[in-house]
């Protein structure tokens with residue numbers, strides 16, 4: 053049975069419960085800067101109608117890295133724990149990127165990923181995803197939703213849990229509450245093809261990121277078991293069909309693993325793979341962790357790969373220097389314990 057939580061309530065469900073001013077109550081729940089004593093503060097009459105819990109997920113620990121990124125350990129329902137990463141953007145005032153989890157553990161089994169070593173625990177429910185966001189924002193900001201960018205790149209494969217992720221997006225984007233813009237939310241997938249189409253049909257529809265990491269089916273299947281179900285040609289067709297707004301691009305994430313996928317031939321194949329859809333490539337030098345034998349590429353190898361990609365003249369490219377490495381909060385490092 054679903055837990056009854058304030059964070060799954062919408063203005064219409066509050067109206068159905070007899071709340072006299074459901075928009076006001078929804079705002080008191082969804083806007084963490086209106087909370088008091090770490091939880092939504094409803095008026096006396098509304099509290100009497102609230103048969104749901106007002107307790108947000110509990111923030112258990114927070115560790116801030118030298119670069120300002122903070123790894124948050126959040127307790128959701130039934131004592132389960134997930135991690136979020138709060139990354140202030142130094143060059144743009146109070147702006148923050150918050151990386152959130154959609155599952156406890158992950159079922160996808162990518163061989164380079166620390167989360168995969170936990171196995172699959174369970175899907176988070178929408179109210180746990182919403183609560184994770186609001187608890188993180190309550191603790192560390194920002195103070196204005198326009199300064200918040202949300203990325204579903206924490207623990208879990210969000211498209212494996214698309215129903216609950218979509219419900220959470222609906223609540224987080226509701227202008228009566230936090231009012232996030234869907235253009236400031238990115239959902240990253242390892243490549244669940246049918247669900248990519250479903251994501252494209254959502255309203256509000258977030259931005260899409262695809263975690264590619266390999267340029268041949270053989271190599272990708274070895275790194276990411278999902279590659280056996282959906283070959284690169286099938287995945288590319290899904291990306292070509294994904295509906296994009298004007299000037300929008302699909303983010304292509306490529307984790308560079310030393311000696312595995314960082315050759316000039318890999319760069320050329322990656323460029324060719326992306327040629328048929330608007331894209332932006334995000335190169336992510338691997339972050340080493342204790343659950344893997346994979347190694348980080350040298351700076352020279354990263355530069356050589358980037359130069360080989362740019363020589364193909366097809367791609368906008370960034371190299372993501374991961375945040376929070378010294379507290380295990382960088383990409384692919386999220387694992388409990």
Ligand code: SF4
Nearest residue numbers: 158160162165168208
């Ligand atoms: S990389 Fe993403 S999809 Fe793959 S195992 Fe890790 S969390 Fe899951």
